[in-house]
Amino acid sequence: MKKKIGKVLIFFIILLLISNSLVVYAAKRDYDLGYDTGEELARENKGKGVSAESAWRKHYSSDDYPIDLIEDESSYRSGFFDGYREHISEEKTELDFPFELGKALGSIYGYRDFQNGVKANWKKALPNERTLKRMFNLNMESREYVDEFLSQFTTFFEEWYKKSYEKAIIKPILTSLEQGVEDGEKLGALFGGTFGVKGYYENRDNDFTRNLPSDRDIISDYSLRSDNKEYMDGFLSGFKDAYEIEYNKVFREANISETVRDEGEAYIHGKEVGLIQGEIIATEDYLKYLNNDWKRSVPDNLQIIDDYNLSLQSSNYRDGFIAGFFDGYSEGYQAKFKNFSQESAINKRISALIPIKGGSLNSFDNAFGISITSGTYFNPVTVTIDTLYNNTKFNSTYFTKASESYNVSILNTSSNMDDNKLIEIIFEYYGDKVKGGIYRYVDNKWLYLPSVIEEGVIKTYIRPMSLKNDGIFSVFVDKNASVFPDTRGHWARDEINSYIRRGFIYGYGDKTFKPENNISKVEFLTILSRVYNWDSVEFKDYSNNPISYREVEKIMRNVENNYGFKWNDMAIKMLHERLVKSNSFINMDNKITRAEVVYMLYHLNDDKY
Incomplete structure (x- = not known):
């Protein structure tokens, strides 16, 4: 068995x-x-x-x-x-729709939920399958294609929703007509491009209105009624305009890319490639401050044949392509180089009238700006920003240049202002957060200004009186800059760091500054000679005994040529601004500290900087 x-x-x-x-x-x-x-x-x-x-x-x-x-x-x-x-063996002809659409829609919905005070929930924000099929014209596709599309779209929607929401938390932006236009243009361009290429390869005629959604559908699909009217109007306008432009552009580009393939178009092909290459090299040469010379870097015949695989083509095609390449390269290089020069000349200076309620002005390249708060000036003023492109006069041999230089002038016809208000100077910046700083050109040298570095920007604040005359500003990276550990968190930290980076004062050999130490008369006079630019003065006849507040007051009356100067005024300023009580309140014969001397000299001279 x-x-x-x-x-x-x-x-x-x-x-x-x-x-x-x-x-x-x-x-x-x-x-x-x-x-x-x-x-x-x-x-x-x-x-x-x-x-x-x-x-x-x-x-x-x-x-x-x-x-x-x-x-x-x-x-x-x-x-x-x-x-x-x-x-x-062809280039990809269709867009990566699930990625592009998921990214765009997820980004906008993440931003929208944050602005509306809605707790982050990408699943709740994700449109349902019926809506997505209508939005993306999927009803005519196979079930398998739809499932794969929706799976990928959901993955990318989740990723970019979260990124957008987190970015909005870090740096929220105002929802307005301008933002609505921008958001609408993003999606409109994306959808227009998508249906433009789709329409061409489906052998449809060039009609952008075929798949253009109605206002009602756009408002519904993107929940625009939950936002303000300005944002909704801007979104609709931006969406439809960008949709039409991108649809026609992509449709025609697809047509051109399909028809310009014949061997007889070799010259045109070569010229198109040469034109782009010439523009690229012109950009590199201009940024390197080289003169306008297209022949300097043009490739020879063998290099062109190798770079563009022309050995696979007929000899007639190669000859036509190379001839077109040289023509295009020369034309593209010179046009781009001249365009840079023209833009530099046109975009060199910008002016604006700033009202008494305050305002801002940016340079043409948006890499520099000035902001004036309300009440700083008692009447409207004219602010002018002059970009000093590649001006070697304002370069520094001691620092690494990290921006263009900008000259700021303010025309204040009444000369009245509130000097207790501060004017903000701001640069675009992505460099070293310790060694980078904003500098002002004063008396033929660059002087450091207390700088605050945030994400993507570096800024400083100056008093209105310091801009009675023009001010030239730039960003440099000081490779030798250092911060003394015992000045971190000190009440006079900004003033001390500024004077150290200006070369007016120095620390000790043990890498400390000792801000609360007393200062001798010789040390005090030496610092004065640097700040006031006295010629090679030696103070051998003075003792090294600590100097008192009373002695400082007497010396500064002569230095400032102001016999009304009182140390007590500076002590009161310290008390009000920094909550620091000077020992001079107890007795003027007490000894002044190193930090107090730097604080005094900095603020006595801040109208220069």
């Missing part, structure tokens, strides 16, 4: 192995059949811009689909795509 059961089991095992082998064989056979079909269609469609997905859908619905020969449809489909993609 046991032997009989064993024979039966062996029979079934053999039968199972045979069955599995047949399944594997069928899968391999169907894969090969699909591969051959994909290869054949790829050769037919070469140069027509037909994607693998489009070719499959057309083949699947045609009479050529070998339904009677296929046992494993999945293997056949896989083989088809592999065969088609390996032999199409």
Whole structure:
């Protein structure tokens, strides 16, 4: 009985192995059949811009689909795509729709939820399948295509929703008409481009209105009624304008890219490539401050043939391409170089009238700006920013330049102002956060200003009186800059760091500054000589005893030529601004500290900086 059961089991095992082998064989056979079909269609469609997905859908619905020969449809489909993609040998003609659309919609919905005070929830913000199918015109697609599209779209929507929401938390921006136009343009351009290329490769006529959603659909799809009217109006305007522009642009580009493939267009091809290359080299040369000379870097014939695989083309094509390349290179280089020079001249100076309520003005390149608060001036003033492009006069041999130089002038006809208000000077900046700083050109040298470095910007604050005359500002990186540990958190930190970086004062050998130490008369006079630029003064006849507040007051009356100067005024300023009580309140014969001396000299001279 046991032997009989064993024979039966062996029979079934053999039968199972045979069955599995047949399944594997069928899968391999169907894969090969699909591969051959994909290869054949790829050769037919070469140069027509037909994607693998489009070719499959057309083949699947045609009479050529070998339904009677296929046992494993999945293997056949896989083989088809592999065969088609390996032999199409063309650039990608369709956009990565799920990524682009998921990124755009996720970014906008993340921003929208934050602005509306809604707790971050990408799943709740994600439109349902019915809405997405209508938004992206998926109703005519296969179930398999729709499932794959929605899966990828959801992944990218989640990623960019979260990124946008987090970015909004860090740096929120105002929702306004301008923001609405910007957001609308982003999505409108994306959708216009998508349906433009889709319409062309589906052999449709150039009609951007075919898939353009109505205002009602746009408002519904992007929940615009939950935002303010200005944002909604701007979004609708930006969406439709950008949709039309991008649709027509992409449709025509697709047409051009398909028709400009003939060998007789070699000269045009070469000129197009040369034009772009010439513009690139001109940009590099201009940024390197080289003179306008297109022949300096133009490649020779052999390099052009190698760079653009012209050895695969006919000799006539190569000759035409090279001739066109040289013409395009020369034209592109010179036009781009002259354009840079013209832009520099046109965009050199900008002016604006700033009212008494305050305002801001940015340079033409938006890399520099000045901001005036309300009440700083008692009447409107004219602010002018002059960009000093590549001006070697204002370079420094001691620092690394990290911006252009900008000259700021303020025309204040009444001369009245509130000097307790501060004017903000701000640069675009992404450099070293310790060694970078804003400097002002004073008396033929660059002097450091207390600088605050935030994400993407560096800024400083100056008093209005310091801009009675023009002020030239720039950003430098001081490789030798250092911060003394015992000045961090000190009440006079900004003044001490500024005077150290200006070379007026120095620390000790043990890398400390000792701000609360007393200062001798010799040290005090030495600092004065640097601040007031006295010629090579030596103070050998003075003792090294600490100097008192009373002695400082007497000396500063002579230095400032102001016999009304009182140290007590500075002590009161310290008390009000820094909550520091000077020992001079106890007795004027007490000794002044190093920090107090720097604080006094900095603020006595801040109208210069």
